[in-house]
Amino acid sequence: MSASAEAHSPELQHHFDSMEQQRSASTLGMWAFVAQELMFFGGLFTAYLVYRYLYPIGFELGSAQLDIKLGGFNTAVLLASSFTMAMAVWAAQTGKKKVLLWMLIATLALGAVFLGVKYVEYSAKIEHHLVPGYNFESDSPYAGQIKMFMALYFAMTGMHALHMVVGFGLLLFYIYHAAKGRYTPEYSHPIELFGLYWHFVDIVWIFLFPLLYLLGRA
Amino acid sequence: MSTLITDSSRSNYLNAAYGIKSWLLTKDHKRIALLYLVAVSIFFSVGGLFAALIRLELLTPEGDMVQPDIYNRLFTMHGVIMIFFFLIPAIPAVLGNFILPLMVGAKDLAFPRINLASFYVYVVAGILGVWALINGGVDTGWTFYTPYSSMYSNTQVTLVAMAGFIAGFSSIMTAVNFIVTVHRMRAPGLTWFRMPLMVWALYATSIIIMLATPVLAITLVMLMLDHSLHIGIFDPAQGGDPVLFQHLFWFYSHPAVYIMILPAMGVISELVAAFSRKKVFGYTFVVYSSLSIAFLGFLVWGHHLFVSGQSVYAGAVFSILSMLVAIPSAVKVFNWTATLFQGSVSYQTPMLYALGFIGLFTIGGLTGVFLATMGLDTHVHDTYFVVAHFHYVMVGGTIMGYLGGLHYWWPKISGKLYPEFWAKISALLVFVGFNLTFFPQFIVGYLGMPRRYHAYPPEFQVFNVLSTAGASVLGLGYLLPIIYLTWSMRYGKKAPANPWGAVGLEWETASPPPTFNFDDDPVVEHEAYDYHHRPEEPRVA
Incomplete structure (x- = not known):
């Protein structure tokens, strides 16, 4: 086992026998992590489902408060970032170090645009007194239901944004190491695994956008 | 292997490096297990202290020692600390952490740094919990039922929920580590169905942790938002649904029961085989029983909601599903018993705990079937019958398994033998004390004494005196091993x-093992527990 045929990569950790074992272990670990993330968001989606069923009118009225243009724009931004991320993974696997670096930077930039737009949206909600637990006011007969929608809107998009912020921080780390040329075709899996995370966060948004912005909107 | 006597000059994981830093920053799973051992022992003592105060208050029918609001905090903090900071991490993070890589013949867990991080995440959660405690604790019961917890309780709900939230990440990290280690790090020749049952049990547990814990985490996030900002997600006055909280909470917290008991079942399989010198009867069945408990465990949470306004049809379905859990549980109990049959049984301390477990878990499990029937549950809901039931499973099951495993692997962990005489005395005290504490609670609960009150009608006093007396014996039984x-x-x-x-495999390396576990990479050529293929080896201890 220790007499592994391949030359010892400096990235091989002592308790693994080969880079292949290390790569497959990390990959499985990342999928397990994604599985638990799915259950984590699942709790919020369940709450959404229950209240959407209980309060269909309030949820439509609440949905109408959201800015569909900004939401749509952000969806496009995230999809584009998933593209650049996929390109980064390809570049890491094929050893194109320059492309890798620039694709990671592009992903970072798109992530920043997304968070910036989210900031604009949240500010508008604060301005319009739509933040439950902070300044929510409404004279609609469905005020309570709209408030529940807004509470879920903030909980769900907030949790998503938090994941974006974490991804943002990780990206800085990977960009730093990509700039130093650490990732090679033999050692590309950190980028692949980060790609999994990034795509997962993206997919969560792909569900959030129709549920929050589109459903019930004539 | 018996020729491999430990030589103190030999390098092992304990003497490989000295100094506080070599412990606090270690990435060795064995050292991390010891860090966890110290930490969970501390929390066990704190949780036990609360139990002692509860039992003292209940010695007399009058509420004479503490006021109701203090009593509420006592049983809440007892539950929170025992469940989140002792029962859940105890066997996986201490024994599992130490023994799993040894059992699969790996040098370490797949992600040693994440393993260390999980310990510190646990410590941070623990410090938050203690901080909340110093600042008045929490009075909602460990279940945090809304809207009381979210809208009305002015105790440290947010802090304690945060502590639970963070502790959850620690167990998720451990679980992911175990899953990957089992999948990717097994020694050559160690096929899935050659794995020790302890490994199977930890694997099944890890899957539950991975899929259930995040649901608790997000539920606690919503609870924290509700409690701190009053946004009303679970507040009926604001259109929220408190039963939704119960669904989400028990979606985790019922599987959490199996998170606590499955690893103990794994330990018992090891002990029964080792002290009967026989292959576990129906090995494959025991494997599948672990997996089916993990699976069924996700489908039964509604039996906690029989009286919460859940529909009768949902209740009936949950009732039947809950009873199904009895099948794989019984498979285990019967197979352990069948293993003893015509085995070369010896009664060292770990085996005493194993036998204790089998008896007590059977009582705890069977009363669980009673509680799964809706009619009876309506009668004994929130009485001491329920308290007795889950303590038979958690204390009679999990803690017995933990102590049995700790004694069994102690020579491997410490490189030293424990004093068998004192260990037997303490195992006896634990068994007697436990039954004296909790058996009367079945009776008094059936007679109608509700849980979570600091005072009770005088006719229940005799049962409570027995219980408190038993708790003192039990306390002594726990003190001795420390x-x-x-x-x-x-x-x-x-x-x-x-x-x-x-x-x-864990017995084929030195006690204590070298830092990387094995001097030569092990190769497995036999199925698990192949005692019938091996020459009899002497039992030294």
């Missing part, structure tokens, strides 16, 4: 590599 195990680390007799004459 003393003699600590003592044995320095003064105990040196342990050989395989003091029990047991089979399993």
